[in-house]
Amino acid sequence: MAKLVVVRHGQSVWNLENRFTGWVDVxxxxxxxxxxxxxxxxxxxxxxxxxxxSELKRAQETARLALESxxxxxxxxxxxKALNERHYxxxxxxxxDETRKKYGDEQVLQWRRSYHTRxxxxxxxxxxxxxxxxxxxxxxxxxxxxxxxxxxxxHGNSLRALVKHLESLSEDEILKVEIPxxxxxxxxxDDQGKVKEKVVLE
Numbered sequence: 001m002a003k004l005v006v007v008r009h010g011q012s013v014w015n016l017e018n019r020f021t022g023w024v025d026v027x028x029x030x031x032x033x034x035x036x037x038x039x040x041x042x043x044x045x046x047x048x049x050x051x052x053x054s055e056l057k058r059a060q061e062t063a064r065l066a067l068e069s070x071x072x073x074x075x076x077x078x079x080x081k082a083l084n085e086r087h088y089x090x091x092x093x094x095x096x097d098e099t100r101k102k103y104g105d106e107q108v109l110q111w112r113r114s115y116h117t118r119x120x121x122x123x124x125x126x127x128x129x130x131x132x133x134x135x136x137x138x139x140x141x142x143x144x145x146x147x148x149x150x151x152x153x154x155h156g157n158s159l160r161a162l163v164k165h166l167e168s169l170s171e172d173e174i175l176k177v178e179i180p181x182x183x184x185x186x187x188x189x190d191d192q193g194k195v196k197e198k199v200v201l202e
């Protein structure tokens with residue numbers, strides 16, 4: 001039986017400023033650094049065979065700080081844009097409140113939470129699922145089925161794509177799922193990669 005631990009990166013400076021971030025490569029905020037370090041402490045004592053992150057530095061820095069804080073060692077690491085946050089297209093960099101004033105609450109809610117509606121020039125959650133899942137099935141799942149524990153540090157929407165698959169959630173159900181920053185979620189998996197138990201390390 002293997003463990004898959006997923007962690008959303010700590011708060012970024014644009015999370016703090018309430019901006020759409022997507023693929024823009026922003027830094028962690030001071031609070032985000034603390035969240036990453038706290039995540040590591042919650043994982044202390046665990047042993048991982050491999051670390052997977054996105055290509056964005058807020059995820060990579062969260063992983064680095066967590067490994068250091070939890071004394072988890074120097075892990076073999078793979079970083080891939082398949083695990084990047086959902087691309088928000090023309091909304092990237094815009095303040096969410098200002099965007100609501102410009103386009104209306106309902107339109108912005110559709111862009112943020114609809115499974116199939118894309119923001120201008122960006123991705124919907126369905127698009128994100130279509131790049132996250134093949135990467136998971138090819139690169140991460142084989143390690144888990146071999147009994148190896150894996151750590152994935154990524155983003156709210158790329159992790160929602162993964163959670164949808166792991167927990168067999170419907171398109172409507174996954175829209176209600178929030179992935180908190182810097183909070184490890186531990187999945188105990190059986191030999192077939194099916195979830196036996198889920199624990200949130202709050």
